[in-house]
Amino acid sequence: MINIQNLSKSYGRKQVLKDTSFTVNNGEIFAILGHNGAGKTTLIKCIMKLIPYSGEIDYEFPEKDIYKNISLQMQSSVYEEGAKVYEICNLYKQLQKSDIDIDELLDEFDLLSFKKSNINNLSGGEKQKLSILLTLINKPKVIIFDEITTGLDIVARRKVWGLIKKVNQEYNTTIILTSHFLDEVEYLANRIVILEKGEVTLKGSVGEIVQQTFGNKKKISFVVPNLVPNLKDGPLEQELGNVTRDGNRFIIEYDAEQEAEILEKIKESNGTDIYIKNYSFEDAFLKNLGYVINEKGEITHE
Ligand SMILES: Nc1ncnc2c1ncn2[C@@H]1O[C@H](COP(=O)(O)OP(=O)(O)OP(=O)(O)O)[C@@H](O)[C@H]1O
Known part of the structure; x- marks a missing residue:
């Protein structure tokens, strides 16, 4: 569970988050929705303690263990020129002192045949599959996906949706995602907050938001x-x-x-x-x- 209470954040004189409060429950897919500049990425940076803020964010694990328990995947990842898929996977495994079986994971994500491929030669959809796979290497309790399907075609997006559901259900991982795609949020999210100029204007399930x-x-x-x-x-x-x-x-x-x-x-x-x-x-x-x-x-x- 992540409990956010009265979170506010300003960049200089510009207030980007205003008294934002909500709770993300264990095991759910939780979406943060809002138009460009609404404050979604800023909110995620606060959850990850990457920037200072005022207000409270409580985790069910000690704050010093945030990076062990939460994996963050941004819209686009940059990998070293010429890096191979298995090299990046092994690097993540070593850095995070994980005992996960990389081949098994690649196989589950239909990426085993790309094991020796240069990452920069993968298609957009394959790269995003790999990004999701990499978030799993340290077996986190929570994964945050920031606009992970932006730029993908409809087939690749739907495949990524399938993987996000699988990660949520089979690995029992809580997912927080930001997106501009309403169909994506409608398909994936158990609960949603809508941010408008840094304030939560609506929260609940899709049905509850329509009803409200x-x-x-x-x-x-x-x-x-x-x-x-x-x-x-x-x-x-x-x-x-x-x-x-x-x-x-x-x-x-x-x-x-x-x-x-x-x-x-x-x-x-x-x-x-x-x-x-x-x-x-x-x-x-x-x-x-x-x-x-x-x-x-x-x-x-x-
Ligand atoms: N480091 C920064 N310094 C100053 N202003 C910033 C900084 N980072 C973000 N902002 C501003 O804060 C506001 C919220 O930005 P943020 O990236 O959180 O929005 P967002 O909802 O993720 O937008 P998008 O959907 O376009 O990615 C924007 O107006 C942005 O220009």
Whole structure:
């Protein structure tokens, strides 16, 4: 468990983290989400005690053992020119006085055939697989991945997701990750914090964050043919209340329990092309930043 209480950090006069508090539980995959400059990497540097800060971070192991217990993998690693895969693995093994079987680990990560390859000749996906493998050599309790899938194609990303899940489940390792990819976080994370200008604005599971943001609200969109376009305060608006309208297409935001009543009214109005939308994690994330995606898929300020 890592317990972060009232963490604040400034670079000169610029405050980057403001009174941030949350707990990472043992065995979970925990994601830190936020747009560029939100303070994610700074937060990780604080957890790793790489920079000074104010506030409290408590670990379940003595602070002097942080590097034995937490492995950190940043977005891109730089390896010595000409270094071979097995040489780097053995170097990590010696430095960390680990007794792990490197061949077995390479085999598990489908990298055994690359054992004698020059690391710089590996593809982006293979390099990231190796990065994940290297974090395991000292058998840490916690691994932190900072934007580890940035720059990978969709297939390589999904393979890395599989490995992160495997490391979490089979090696019983707690994972903390930062990412810009909502699908990645949705797929991997048990719990999430969303940082906005250094402050935690939302925390919880994907479902909890959507619920905190939208409650039981849903959206329905439908077309009523043969209506005069842009008729202000027409009969349908008067009947249904919170309606927005674009030509003959109507959009209503409603509470889930009103659904049967709304559908009935749409039927009475000869509505067609009916589309019901449940708010997604992406909708919640964007709303938190002050944006919405409209019916045409365009992003606009609320
Ligand atoms: N050493 C530093 N000195 C001064 N300012 C810094 C330093 N490191 C980071 N910052 C600033 O702190 C803010 C947060 O940076 P940080 O790298 O933590 O953000 P991030 O959420 O990881 O961003 P990204 O998603 O772009 O990687 C940014 O505005 C950045 O310019």
